[in-house]
Amino acid sequence: MRKFIVAFFMLAVLVSLVSCEQKESQVVDRKAEMKTSIDSLESVLKAAEGDLDEDLGLQMIDAYVGYAKEFEADTASVIYWYKAGEIAQNIPGKELYAVTYFANIFEDHPNHALAPQSVFLSGVAFDKMGDKERAAVSFEHFLEAYPSHDWAPDAQAMLQMSTDTTDLDTQVKAWLENANKTQE
Template sequence: MRKIFVASVLVFLAACTLTEKQPADPRQKALQRIDSLENQIKKAIQAKPTETDVTLAMYMIDAYQVYAETYTQDTLAPIFLFKGAQIYEGALHDVPKAMTWYQQVFAQYPKSSIRPMALFHKANAMQTLGDTTNAIKNYERFIKMYPKHAFADDAQGLITLIRHPNPVLKDIMSEEPKKATK
């Protein structure tokens, strides 16, 4: 009888332990991963501000993408896509990929507060790639859709600058940054 009782207690304790080790809510787990990677990136930047940890950047982009694809209706999805685009553009210098992600935010999340900046950055990416015609169209679209936005004047200034006849300025503005090589 005592052996049955001890065995029952052990089974009960094992069941409790297994329940505690169950993975957390998948969404929370994904958010924890993103938070952890963002902290690692901050530390890497503080340690070596002039170097890009390409592997870490790609892990971050992957985490953002998985979250956005899994939780498409979550309000964080467009923000994470936007952050991924910024990593592509700023850290990895993959402007075409960044432009695609900015477009995705703009097209798929019409109610997102980040949407205006996605359009502005998309236009800026086009300008960086030398596609000034489409850059101007997108800056004009930005001004038309968001006339009171803090960046509306910037968009107008960039249109004026693109149209400026000075070839030196045009060369500087359309110069694509070098790709990360690490």
């Protein structure tokens, strides 16, 4: 009886090891398949010389987000969240999705090199949506979190524009007057 138990235990361990190897192989295959799909879509975009139509953009977003969600621990996931955000903010009506994708970076990876740009671009996306209040909050967050970043002067300018309650016509007139004074 004891030999039977030992043999059964050994068989269970062997089946478990084979099963784990198969799962790892499937994960590697799935990653490779998804990266190939992303590379293919990026090649289409490159061939179009960066001219992104909405259908291609949505396909690319799906591919990037799918990979980032499925392989969260992979270093490429942060880059794919960023790329999804960049594309989404350039598709009318998808700006809020861009903010969500960027938030995955600066909330989960605040020390990543793309975190500052993600905060800044969240503000830009809010600004494109006409949500000046949330744009201002994003730019303030950027300036607090990354005060010495190269984009800090741009964030300060965007913050000022976001909080300026003067209408656009008045802003343009003031800018033109200032420009004319500088030329004189």
